[in-house]
Amino acid sequence: MMRYGLLFSIALLLAGCAALCNQIPPDRDLEARQVMQLIDYAQRVAAMTAEQQRREYAASYQAYAKDKDANSRIRLALLLGARGASVQDTVRAARLLEPMAVPGGAASPLRSLAGLLYAQFKERAREQGHASQMRDQIEALKVADRTMRKQLEELRELERSILQREQESQPRH
Numbered sequence: 758m759m760r761y762g763l764l765f766s767i768a769l770l771l772a773g774c775a776a777l778c779n780q781i782p783p784d785r786d787l788e789a790r791q792v793m794q795l796i797d798y799a800q801r802v803a804a805m806t807a808e809q810q811r812r813e814y815a816a817s818y819q820a821y822a823k824d825k826d827a828n829s830r831i832r833l834a835l836l837l838g839a840r841g842a843s844v845q846d847t848v849r850a851a852r853l854l855e856p857m858a859v860p861g862g863a864a865s866p867l868r869s870l871a872g873l874l875y876a877q878f879k880e881r882a883r884e885q886g887h888a889s890q891m892r893d894q895i896e897a898l899k900v901a902d903r904t905m906r907k908q909l910e911e912l913r914e915l916e917r918s919i920l921q922r923e924q925e926s927q928p929r930h
Contacts, residue, residue, distance in 0.1 A: 788866040791828055795870060799835045807843035810836065814844040827857060827867045831874070838878045847885060851878035 805813060817836050821829040830853050836842065838850035857868055858875035 785866065792866045792870050795828070795831055795835060798832060799839065802836050802839045802842065810839070810843045821853075827871070830854065830857065831867065831871055834871075834874060834878070838874065838881070847878050847882045851875055851882055854878065 802810065802813065814833075814836055817829070817833045821833045823829075834850040834853040837844060837846045837853070839845060854871045854875040857871035
């Protein structure tokens, strides 16, 4: 009888451990499903027209304003970070994800996705800033080129004028 009690206690303990273990994965499972849904969302956003993206932005922003949870934060960031989106703002997308991407937080599928997106958006924002600087430099060089061409043409005109005066001032034989 005591042996059965011991077995029953072990079975009860194992059942409790199994129940405890089963309580942890559903959260991760839920987050894993959310990550899959967010990836699907990113693909849908990329295929939307500019008008659809603007409407989606309005809806996503309202959802985020109401509840600043991880899911709504990442959805809004995905929309803002979509390449070629009519509402694209990579810097703002990175700022939305920054609190979730800070090292040291508890590891989770949503945090991992946020960290990955944050790194990509930060890099893209840096590249966009660099590209903007390059465009500014190119424009400045174009202005300098036009100025120099104009000055060169003025010098050529001056040279022609001087040569013409010299020819006119020489005695004719």
